[in-house]
Structures are given as structure tokens and as C-alpha cells.
């Protein structure tokens with residue numbers, strides 16, 4: 096279980112997150128929603144320990160992780176697929192994947208089942224990451240995160256800017272990771288219909304706060320219009 100209690104986060108003096116309380120149970124799929132600039136990425140960065148200053152409690156499986164460094168949080172089982180993907184362009188696909196394995200508790204190399212989720216990666220192992228399309232880079236970023244053998248995977252707008260023919264493929268893999276592999280998923284997403292199809296629970300953000308949360312069945316059109324419509 097990933098738990099945030101009274102979490103606040105800051106960029107310098109700017110108060111980016113306020114009083115965030117969230118619980119994600121093992122095997123659960125939580126989607127974080129909200130307009131641009133409300134703090135969704137900041138929330139992911141806070142869970143990973145990538146912010147200047149975070150107050151409040153963060154725990155994973157009952158253990159306090161607030162004082163851990165980012166690489167220790169990764170070893171503890173939190174994987175992150177950042178918005179914009181974070182592929183190293185001058186590293187090959189294989190080298191990008193090997194980076195993911197470094198965060199694993201037990202080194203298992205590049206596991207076959209991960210490559211099989213995204214067969215295109217197998218053909219491109221020796222290509223530079225920077226030469227892949229955006230959608231292929233997203234697949235690589237997800238595969239790299241999985242090779243860290245996480246308990247929970249944080250995905251920040253994984254289908255943003257992806258060519259339409261790959262969007263559904265990526266969405267289906269994310270659903271499989273939760274339902275078949277049993278991974279706990281925290282997904283930042285703008286596509287409400289995908290969220291309704293995939294998630295168990297949602298948290299709607301506005302101005303650095305969670306303003307509504309609940310079971311996915313409670314994500315009404317009225318809530319979506321109030322907090323997401325442009």
C-alpha cells in the first residue's frame with residue numbers, strides 16, 4: 096500500500112501541493128485527473144522524492160519512505176514513467192532497458208516477458224532511443240520501468256502526443272499490467288474514457304489539492320466538466 100498523509104510540496108517558495116491524502120491499496124489502479132498545471136506531475140515527483148521540499152508522510156507497505164532518496168524509493172518498489180518519457184536518446188534501446196534493471200532489488204537482466212509486452216523493442220534493441228518514434232519511446236519507458244521489478248508503477252500521461260495507432264496498444268498494456276501482472280498503478284491521464292475503462296479509483300486535482308476522490312463509478316460527467324473542461 097502506498098499512502099500519502101498531509102503531503103505538501105514546494106518549488107522554492109511556491110506551494111505546489113497542499114494537504115494531499117491518498118491511499119493506494121495493493122493491486123489497485125488509481126487515476127489522477129485534472130487540468131494542466133494543477134499539480135499532477137508534482138504529485139508524482141513528490142512520491143519519487145524529486146522535489147526540493149516535501150512535508151507530511153509517505154509510506155510504502157507501512158514503511159516510512161519520506162526520508163529515502165529517489166534511488167532508494169526505486170529499490171523499495173516504486174517505478175516512474177515520467178511525462179515526456181525520459182528516454183536517453185544517445186543510449187540504445189538495450190542500454191535504456193539495462194538502466195531499468197539497475198533499480199531492481201534482484202538483478203535479472205532484461206526479462207523476456209517485458210520485451211514480449213512490446214515486441215517492437217526486440218527488433219530495435221540496437222537502435223538509439225532518440226531514433227524511435229514517440230510511441231515507441233513510450234513503450235521503451237514503460238518497459239524500462241518494469242525491469243526495476245516495481246510493486247507500484249507511476250505513469251504520467253503515457254498517451255500524450257502518441258500517434259493514435261499506438262495509443263490503444265499502450266492503454267491495453269497498462270490495463271494488463273494491473274489485471275494480469277497484478278501491479279499497483281497510479282496513472283495521470285487526461286483521457287476520461289480510458290480512465291473509466293481502466294481505473295478502480297480516481298483523484299481529481301485542482302490548484303494543488305485533491306478536490307474529489309472515490310470509486311471510478313463516482314466519476315460523474317459533472318465532475319469532469321467542472322474540473323477538466325477547458
Ligand SMILES: Nc1ncnc2c1ncn2[C@@H]1O[C@H](COP(=O)(O)OP(=O)(O)O)[C@@H](O)[C@H]1O
Pocket residue numbers: 106109111129130131132133134135136137138
Ligand atoms: N520546476 C518548477 N518550478 C516552479 N514551479 C513549477 C515547476 N514545475 C511546475 N511548476 C508549477 O507547479 C504547478 C503544478 O505543475 P505540474 O505539477 O507540472 O502540473 P500538471 O502536471 O498537473 O500539469 C504549476 O503551477 C506549475 O507552473
Ligand SMILES: [Mg+2]
Pocket residue numbers: 135136137178251
Ligand atoms: Mg504534468
